[in-house]
Amino acid sequence: MSSSRTSSTPIGTSRRRRGVAAVLGTLTALLSALALVLTLPGAASAAEPPPPAPAPPEPEKPGDAWMGAGVRMHEGDDTPGTPPADGGKGVAATVHGVDVSSHQGNVNWKGLWDSGVRFAYVKATEGTGYKNPYFTQQYNGSYNIGMIRGAYHFALPNSSSGAAQAKYFASNGGGWSKDGKTLPGVLDIEYNPYGSTCYGLSAGAMVNWIKDFTSTYKAQTGRDAVIYTSTSWWKQCTGNSGAFGSTNPLWVARYASGPGELPAGWGFYTFWQYTSSGPIVGDHNYFNGSMDRLKVLANGG
Incomplete structure (x- = not known):
């Protein structure tokens, strides 16, 4: 009998x-x-995310400076991530903006608009001998894409009077019109990127120079100039003057996750420059309020 094996x-x-x-x-x-x-x-x-755009080189001659050049040189550039949605001060909303100079050349305004930027400040002048050669493309281009825009002046208090520089600025791009899309001009007063931190002026002389500029600018345009500065420079070079807080909006520079301590006289900031290395071009900023409030500022409110 045979048997077969079966698989188990x-x-x-x-x-x-x-x-x-x-x-x-x-x-x-x-x-x-x-x-x-x-x-x-x-x-x-x-x-x-796109890498930060490289910051311009350190200024060497008049005309090279941009808004924040001295701040970056003296206080460092931490290039933080996106600040809190409330701008660090508990406001209801913030509006994202940039500031640009000749270092950015012809700006891709559509790219900035698509990234969420809604206002721009463009360097117009420096001292009484420099005009931004890209001003027209930058100033008109930001306006044409739909942004609210304005101009700024980089101050050189050791080269001429505040009045002379205010007139030069107002006549070369720093004017104002009540069209709902033009912001008041900015006095960029910060660390001297070319030499002595306070431009060789005493605190009292610096305060008088700023008063000379702001009063002349208002006479020329009907608007109080925005003052751009950093708290540390303001303390060192004006003695932490509180003379401008009730008249001139503050644009504070601080490259961190919050605006920090403000200069004397101001209870709040209007603009905050939070980085000098934006993801596309220029320095990046927040307006301390909603778009409606930014339009009020543009209209003279």
Whole structure:
């Protein structure tokens, strides 16, 4: 009598094992292919935020300076991430903006608009001998894309009077019109990027120079100029004067996650420059309020 051996593994179980093995093999192949793709240059770059635009080189001659040049040189550039949505002061809303100078050349305003930027300040003049050669493209381009825009003047208090520089600024791009899209001009008064921190002026002389500029600018345009500065410079070079807080809006420079202590005389800031290395171009800023409030400022309120 002959006998035959039968398999101890049921046929169904064997088929299931072969099926699992096939699935595992397919998954392994897919994972290997994915790993290869991720190692290719540029892979997954679309999901990464753009790197910060490089800041301009340190100024060497009049005309080279930009808003924050002296601050970056003396206080450092921490280039923080995006500040709190409330601007660090508990306001209801904030509006994102940039400031630019000749270092940015012809600006891609559509790219900035698409990134959420809604206002811009453009360098117009410095001292009484420099005009931004890109001013027209930058000033008109930001306006044409839909932004509210304004102009700023980089002060050189050791080169001429405040009155002379205010007149030069107002006549070369720093004027104002009540069109709902033009912001008051800015006096950029900060660390001297070319030499002595306080431009060789005593605290009293510096305060008088600023008064000379702001009173002349108002006479020329009907608006109180915004004052851009950093708290540390203001303390050192004006003796922490409180003379301007009731008349001139404050634009404070501080590269951190909050605006920090403000100069004397101001209970709140109007603009805050929070980084000098934006993701596209220029320095990046917040307006301390809603878009409606920014429009009020543009209209003279």
